[in-house]
Amino acid sequence: MWYVMQVHTGAEMEICGQCRSRVMEEGEDVFVMLAERMTKFRGEWSLTMSRLFPGYLFVETNRIRDFYERLGRIGQTARILRTGEEMTPLYPEEETYLRMVGGDDHVVRYSRGYIEGDRLMVISGAMKDCRGTVKKILRHKRLVVLEIPLMGRLVEITVGMGIVSRDGDGGRVQVVN
Numbered sequence: 001m002w003y004v005m006q007v008h009t010g011a012e013m014e015i016c017g018q019c020r021s022r023v024m025e026e027g028e029d030v031f032v033m034l035a036e037r038m039t040k041f042r043g044e045w046s047l048t049m050s051r052l053f054p055g056y057l058f059v060e061t062n063r064i065r066d067f068y069e070r071l072g073r074i075g076q077t078a079r080i081l082r083t084g085e086e087m088t089p090l091y092p093e094e095e096t097y098l099r100m101v102g103g104d105d106h107v108v109r110y111s112r113g114y115i116e117g118d119r120l121m122v123i124s125g126a127m128k129d130c131r132g133t134v135k136k137i138l139r140h141k142r143l144v145v146l147e148i149p150l151m152g153r154l155v156e157i158t159v160g161m162g163i164v165s166r167d168g169d170g171g172r173v174q175v176v177n
Contacts, residue, residue: 001060001062001089001095002059002060002095003058003059003060003064003088003089003090004057004080004081004090004150004151005057005058005059006055006079006080007055007056007076007078008077009054010054011076012032012054012056015057015076016030016032016057018074019074022073022074023067023070023073023074025067025070027061027062028059028060028063028067029058029060029061030057030058030059031057031106032051032057033053033058033106033107034049034050034051034106035108035157035158036048036049036108036109037049037110037142037159037160038110038142038160038162045142052108052157052158052159053155053157057078064089065087088151090151091152093149094148094149097130097148100129100130101127101130107126108126109126110161110162111126111144111159111160111162112163112164113127113161113162113163114163114165115137115163120134120137120163122161123164126159127159127161132147132148133146134147135156137163142161144158146158
C-alpha cells in the first residue's frame with residue numbers, strides 16, 4: 001500500500017535518500033514522484049525533471065506503524081498523512097492511477113497531443129492511456145494542469161505536454177486517449 005508523507009518543500013530528495021539508506025527495509029520503497037517537462041533556457045528547449053507533488057514523498061509498505069517508528073532515525077520533520085488518528089493509505093484507484101502514469105521509476109514522462117473541440121487527444125507519453133479533467137493548458141510553456149483525486153479530494157498536478165494543434169475555444173477540456 002502507498003502512503004503519503006509530508007516533508008519540508010525543497011527537502012524531498014534529501015529526506016527520500018535518508019529514508020532509503022536508514023529507514024527503509026526489504027519490501028518497502030520511498031520515492032518522490034517526478035514529472036518530465038520541457039524548459040526553455042537561452043532559446044533552447046530541454047527536458048528537465050520537477051517534483052509532481054512538492055512537499056510530499058510516497059511510502060510503499062504493508063507495515064506503516066513499524067515504518068513510522070523507524071522514521072525517527074533520520075531526525076527530520078516528516079509526517080505520514082492521516083485521517084483522524086489513523087495513518088491512511090491512498091485509495092486503491094488512486095494508487096493504480098499513479099502507478100500507471102509514473103511507471104516503475106515513478107516519473108510522469110513528457111506527453112504529446114492535440115486538441116480537437118473540447119477534447120485533448122494524447123498521442124504519446126505517460127498520459128496516453130489516462131482520462132481526467134484538464135484545468136489549464138499552458139501551450140507556450142508546454143504544460144497541462146490536471147485535476148486528479150488524491151487522498152479522497154481533488155488536487156492539481158502539472159505535467160509536461162506538447163500540444164501540436166488546437167481547434168477548440170479554450171473551455172474545459174477532457175483528456176481522451
